[in-house]
Amino acid sequence: MTSTLTTPRAQQPRRPSPPRPKVKTSWLLAALAMFLVVVLLVMWAVSNASDRTQVLAVTEPVAAGEEIPDSAIGSVSISSDAGFGRIYLESQRDLLVGAVAVADLVPGDILGPSMVTGEPEVIEGEQLVGVVLRAGRYPSEIERGDGGFAVSTLERGAGDPASVPVRVVSVSISETLEASVTLAVADADAARVGTWAGLDELVMVVTPLGVGE
Numbered sequence: 001m002t003s004t005l006t007t008p009r010a011q012q013p014r015r016p017s018p019p020r021p022k023v024k025t026s027w028l029l030a031a032l033a034m035f036l037v038v039v040l041l042v043m044w045a046v047s048n049a050s051d052r053t054q055v056l057a058v059t060e061p062v063a064a065g066e067e068i069p070d071s072a073i074g075s076v077s078i079s080s081d082a083g084f085g086r087i088y089l090e091s092q093r094d095l096l097v098g099a100v101a102v103a104d105l106v107p108g109d110i111l112g113p114s115m116v117t118g119e120p121e122v123i124e125g126e127q128l129v130g131v132v133l134r135a136g137r138y139p140s141e142i143e144r145g146d147g148g149f150a151v152s153t154l155e156r157g158a159g160d161p162a163s164v165p166v167r168v169v170s171v172s173i174s175e176t177l178e179a180s181v182t183l184a185v186a187d188a189d190a191a192r193v194g195t196w197a198g199l200d201e202l203v204m205v206v207t208p209l210g211v212g213e
Contacts, residue, residue: 054090062105127190131197135177138204148206164189
């Protein structure tokens with residue numbers, strides 16, 4: 001019997017694996033820092049947009065004593081804490097059209113009550129009621145154009161005291177701090193507010209013009 005000898009195959013040498021690319025740690029840190037910056041910028045933009053208010057501004061010159069046309073009024077966005085004081089919101093545009101400029105107005109001026117006059121004192125369905133308020137029964141910051149409530153200290157039911165929505169048409173404060181105030185009140189509530197005032201049982205709670213509109 002003849003035996004067959006098998007010659008072992010020669011093992012082929014293994015090819016070396018290609019080197020894995022190395023990512024520098026500094027690059028990773030830079031990418032992470034860039035991502036964080038983008039996130040912070042987006043958060044800032046969202047927060048800043050939510051804290052802005054649309055207000056009315058002058059878009060074309062208006063001389064003192066002239067009526068303000070609709071074409072001279074535009075809307076701009078400002079930060080809610082910009083510190084402009086009392087200004088007109090975009091929703092109050094109708095109050096300004098036809099009002100008279102107290103001083104020369106130039107494009108970019110933010111419009112406020114001190115810059116105009118001649119606004120309509122009452123609208124349909126309102127009456128004017130004059131009241132005199134002792135110190136402590138009105139906010140010291142009360143001004144023409146403020147909205148709010150006339151509150152009765154007389155009608156004290158089981159719940160909240162009786163109150164009526166009002167708007168300040170004019171206000172004058174004497175040296176003794178008595179405030180003579182003219183209020184625009186709905187027809188149905190005018191007599192009631194007049195009665196409270198006559199009995200010295202009225203307190204004013206106001207919302208400054210341009211707040212909460």
